[in-house]
Amino acid sequence: MLITLGFYKRKPGLSHEEFCRIWSEVYGPLYNHPEVTRYLRRYVQHRLVPQTDFPTQFVGYDGFSESWFDSAEDRKALHATDYAKTHLKPMMAEFLDLENSNFAAYDSQVYQVGGAPPLFAR
Template identity: 75%
Template sequence: MLITLGFYKRKPGLSVEEFRHIWSVEYGTLYRTRPEITKYLRRYVQHRLSPQTDWPSQFVGFDGFSEAWFDSAEDRKAMQALPFYKEVLAPKMAEFLDLENSKFAAYDDQVYQVGGEPPLHSD
């Protein structure tokens, strides 16, 4: 299992509400409604972040992050090579993300979790 994480900053000039609407309603829906995408994407989760004022350390500074789960790196590459991804999803990201200050492609090979079934590993 490969989990790709993206840490996002909204495009300058967008309010938090505008960002969340575009990201969740317009963009996120495209992932779950397209069979050519769900063929490769096992799970897609969006996390909306807000500053926590009672926390003793500095806010992480992102508006949200996402998890995209794939069976393999090859499946992730295959999804990103699809015409729909290149022609619709990638340009849509540029509408609401500050791409220069967002961070992409952090890989997490999940080792441990609390609750639910433990992930399977070959090592």
């Protein structure tokens, strides 16, 4: 499983409320398309209130997302589709400050609620 996290800042001049509206009401529904769902297993948006009182590298982010894929190849395949090139990517540029947003990819997920961390055999 490949999980890609995107940490987003809104475009300058856009209010946090407008960013959240566009992200959830305009951009989010674009993911309910066969060219996307063919490759994407899960998509989650997390809207944040930008923090100014906590000294971390994530200060000022308006939200983050999780995009779950079966593999890195599926992620690449989604981004290579005509739909991603003509709908997803251009729309991102409409409301995101892409220069100041960050992306990270992870290849596994660990669930832990209290207690000792789980052991994994490799």
